[in-house]
Amino acid sequence: MSRVIHLSDLHFGRDRPDLLNPLQDSVNGLNADLVVISGDLTQRARHHQFENAKRFVDKVAAPVLIVPGNHDIPLHRPVTRFLAPFRRYKRWINADLTPQFETDDMVVIGVNSVDRFAWQAGRLSARRLRHACTAMERAPKHKARIIVMHHPLEHPVQTKKKPTRGAKQALDQLLSGGADMILSGHLHAWHAENFKVTSGTHSAVQLHAGTTLSTRLRGEPNDFNLIDISPTSFDIQRLSFDEDSQRFETTEARQFSRASLNS
Secondary structure, three states: OEEEEEEOOOOEOOEOHHHHHHHHHHHHHOOOOEEEEEOOOEOOOOHHHHHHHHHHHHOOOOOEEEEOOHHHOOOOOHHHHHHOOOHHHHHHOOOOOOOEEEOOOEEEEEOOOOOOOOOOOOEOOHHHHHHHHHHHHHOOOOOEEEEEOOOOOOOOOOOOOOOOEOHHHHHHHHHHOOOOEEEEOOOOOOEEEEOOOOEOOEOOEEEEOOOOOEOOOOOOOOEEEEEEEOOOEEEEEEEEEEOOOOEEEEEEEEEEEOHHHHO
16 A cells, blocks of 8 residues: 655745644654645746755655646746746756655656646646556556646636636647546645546546645645555545644545446
């Protein structure tokens, strides 16, 4: 069995410093095989915000896989955003925008959904999708295939943000490639369910994390996800920050049968 922690939308620069120690203690106490951060480490892609994000990441005990979010490119510096959008991200976080991680029972594949010309909504290019599908094809059939991206490919009905450009086509391609679960953020709203569409007989679980550290709560608590992966199921817990106990505590729990994704 593998264990994954899914954080998102830390937004250093609009973060809650009082949550840093409880989050660090909780994450390191859960003995994960991998910690995933699905983008928006910063609020405005400034050097000191990336530096604070890196300081946090360096204190995580487990390996960390990170993809950029739309706030991780410089919105207010249009020349830099067009010519070198990921320069600061690559300097402080990782030069690899599509990282991968593999254990005996899972392969986790980062996909960069950030687009300099579609700053808010994001976009998934054909090249990025081919890269992800090739990585899934190379993995043995028994391994869970988990995709990580910032922008979600389906929005809950209450969401007012613009949908990701090319989301339907991207989802079709990733499902055809064998994706079992897609982790995302961006909406600052927790969500866990099967995708409404399938590719043939194959479906996948969509799991959105809210915002783990930001003050931009949009009516929901700060949270992150804990995912236990067994040969038969994905067992998911949502851990939300409780203002009374000053701890992250389980507030939702869902189980998804892996067999049902292929039926």
